[in-house]
Amino acid sequence: MTDKELVRKLKTDPQTGLAAVIDRYTAYLLKIARIKLDGLCTDEDIEEAVSDVFFIFYKKGQQCGFDIRSVRAYLSLIAERHFTDVFRRQIKRPDDIPIDEVSETLPDRQSGEENTAVAEAIKKLGEPDTSIFMRKYFFGQKTADIAKELHLRPKTVDKRISRGLVRLKKLIEEEK
Numbered sequence: 001m002t003d004k005e006l007v008r009k010l011k012t013d014p015q016t017g018l019a020a021v022i023d024r025y026t027a028y029l030l031k032i033a034r035i036k037l038d039g040l041c042t043d044e045d046i047e048e049a050v051s052d053v054f055f056i057f058y059k060k061g062q063q064c065g066f067d068i069r070s071v072r073a074y075l076s077l078i079a080e081r082h083f084t085d086v087f088r089r090q091i092k093r094p095d096d097i098p099i100d101e102v103s104e105t106l107p108d109r110q111s112g113e114e115n116t117a118v119a120e121a122i123k124k125l126g127e128p129d130t131s132i133f134m135r136k137y138f139f140g141q142k143t144a145d146i147a148k149e150l151h152l153r154p155k156t157v158d159k160r161i162s163r164g165l166v167r168l169k170k171l172i173e174e175e176k
Contacts, residue, residue, distance in 0.1 A: 001020055003069075003070050003071045003072055006020055006021055006024070006071045007016075007066060007068060009068075009070060010061060010066040010071075011028035011065065011066045012028050012166075014061070014062065014066070016052070017066070018057075021054070021057070021071055021075070022054055025071070025072065025075055026050065028072070028075075029050045029053055029054075029079050029104060030046065030050055030073065031048070032076075032079050032080075032083065033046045033049050033050050033079070034046060036083040036084070036086075036087055037049065037083060037087060037090070037110070038149060039149035040087065040090040040091070040149065041086065045063060045086075049082060049083060049086050050079075052082055053075065053078050053079045053082050053083075055083060055138070056078050057074065057075055057078050060078070061072075062067055090148075091127070091128070091131075092127070114157060117172055117175050118168075118172065120175070121168050121172045121175065122168065124166060124171055125164055125168065125171075128150055128152070128160070129160055129164045129167075131146075131150060132146055132150070132157055132160050132161060132164070132170075133161070133164060135149075136161060143157050143161075145160055
């Protein structure tokens with residue numbers, strides 16, 4: 001079924017037309033979503049994001065009477081915007097384990113007060129440095145994996161760690 005036929009079907013019978021659009025473009029949107037959100041979202045979250053795109057498409061399409069030229073282009077535009085929003089929410093989302101709890105689970109190499117000072121100093125580094133430090137030093141993730149998940153180059157991650165260590169040392173010394 002071509003895009004013109006899909007648009008005609010959406011105009012005459014929106015629910016059947018939407019079912020046809022979903023059949024035709026689910027794999028396409030899943031591919032885009034996995035490219036944009038892999039490593040940040042679970043498979044269920046990615047599938048939910050794709051479902052959201054179809055819902056937004058249907059809602060916006062009804063508002064304009066499905067007066068669109070290309071279903072694929074319209075879906076692509078909606079998907080790009082929605083997946084970017086999901087990406088930003090995931091990046092801003094605090095880690096699953098609050099940093100205060102992480103500092104309590106550190107080995108007893110330091111006193112509890114020193115752990116808290118380190119955790120607070122790491123928080124003050126700001127994003128993405130806080131995430132990088134958490135992933136590198138608390139979860140033992142490799143630089144390449146951190147870079148991939150945060151959509152950075154490995155050299156950028158290494159440089160942020162290098163500069164962050166200097167800033168972290170100063171922040172901890174200021175707290176004492």
